[in-house]
Amino acid sequence: xxxxxxxxxxxxxxxxxxxxxxxxxxxxxxxxxxxxxxxxxxxxxxxxxxxxxxxxxxxxxxxxxxxxxxxxxxxxxxxxxxxxxxxxxxxxxxxxxxxxxxxxxxxxxxxxxxxxxxxxxxxxxxxxxxxxxxxxxxxxxxxxxxxxxxxxxxxxxxxxxxxxxxxxxxxxxxxxxxxxxxxxxxxxxxxxxxxxxxxxxxxxxxxxxxxxxxxxxxxxxxxxxxxxxxxxxxxxxxxxxxxxxxxxxxxxxxxxxxxxxxxxxxxxxxxxxxxxxxxxxxxxxxxxxxxxxxxxxxxxxxxxxxxxxxxxxx
Ligand code: NDP
Numbered sequence: 001x002x003x004x005x006x007x008x009x010x011x012x013x014x015x016x017x018x019x020x021x022x023x024x025x026x027x028x029x030x031x032x033x034x035x036x037x038x039x040x041x042x043x044x045x046x047x048x049x050x051x052x053x054x055x056x057x058x059x060x061x062x063x064x065x066x067x068x069x070x071x072x073x074x075x076x077x078x079x080x081x082x083x084x085x086x087x088x089x090x091x092x093x094x095x096x097x098x099x100x101x102x103x104x105x106x107x108x109x110x111x112x113x114x115x116x117x118x119x120x121x122x123x124x125x126x127x128x129x130x131x132x133x134x135x136x137x138x139x140x141x142x143x144x145x146x147x148x149x150x151x152x153x154x155x156x157x158x159x160x161x162x163x164x165x166x167x168x169x170x171x172x173x174x175x176x177x178x179x180x181x182x183x184x185x186x187x188x189x190x191x192x193x194x195x196x197x198x199x200x201x202x203x204x205x206x207x208x209x210x211x212x213x214x215x216x217x218x219x220x221x222x223x224x225x226x227x228x229x230x231x232x233x234x235x236x237x238x239x240x241x242x243x244x245x246x247x248x249x250x251x252x253x254x255x256x257x258x259x260x261x262x263x264x265x266x267x268x269x270x271x272x273x274x275x276x277x278x279x280x281x282x283x284x285x286x287x288x289x290x291x292x293x294x295x296x297x298x299x300x301x302x303x304x305x306x307x308x309x310x311x312x313x314x
Pocket of ligand 1: 043068069093094095096121122123124147267268269271272273275
């Protein structure tokens with residue numbers, strides 16, 4: 001291993017040790033803006049990182065609604081969690097199905113009146129290792145970007161006003177970094193437009209992903225200057241990251257008491273079904289930054305991208 005790689009590995013391991021330590025420090029009464037009345041919704045919570053985020057949030061004393069596109073799997077997951085003695089509820093939710101989303105929103109209104117935290121965790125990736133197939137590109141972009149967008153649009157209307165602010169956390173990926181050193185869109189003008197908040201728009205993000213999907217259909221995507229690793233997945237998460245910044249901008253004028261903070265984070269490379277259990281960290285550690293962002297107190301952080309509780313550039 002080269003000296004630089006070795007140093008990066010050491011830095012990362014040190015940071016993961018710090019995170020393990022941070023996770024053992026309980027929140028003080030002063031930091032706890034939440035109670036058991038605080039409602040958190042986690043999408044795709046029947047397994048993997050979503051399951052862990054649900055478990056940890058409930059462990060902090062919130063009421064957690066575990067959602068799953070397959071309700072029987074969701075119920076089984078909830079039973080496993082309830083053994084820990086915390087407060088969970090469960091509901092069917094497919095983030096690609098508008099009827100499922102509307103039924104969920106109606107149920108939330110009737111049963112809880114609203115929610116305080118939305119964790120958009122549900123996602124798909126069909127590549128492993130060095131594979132870079134785009135066979136499922138539409139499914140990947142639809143789920144990761146359009147599904148997440150569907151949920152944000154539907155849930156903003158049921159986010160409860162609160163002095164501490166409601167929160168949205170999008171589970172994203174470093175692979176979707178716009179301006180990382182590697183794996184980025186080659187077109188510098190497009191990158192600049194997607195980076196600059198003056199030119200960033202929903203239409204631009206949608207147009208970017210549509211252009212990628214069109215090239216997949218035309219079989220020209222390989223020369224399209226898209227990210228080179230897990231291309232469909234990277235494009236989908238790039239769109240999630242850009243949309244996070246856009247929504248943060250749109251929500252920033254809300255008056256105190258009605259604020260909604262929205263951020264995204266990369267959980268790292270995680271041992272879950274998505275990676276064929278080949279990742280280098282556990283779902284417990286991977287959930288940490290999502291839980292931390294959900295519970296941030298005294299900090300009006302919005303429109304940012306994090307990894308291991310640290311802000312990184314988009
Ligand atoms: P898993 O494959 O273990 O879990 C994905 C979850 O998303 C499952 O519960 C799955 O449901 C659900 N899901 C997929 N499509 C839909 C849908 N249409 N509606 C509702 N739920 C859906 O993956 P991870 O736990 O690893 O991934 C969680 C998140 O973390 C994803 O957004 C992923 O992109 C992100 N991430 C993961 C990394 C990793 O290394 N694992 C790295 C970076 C980011 P079902 O069980 O029904 O399939």
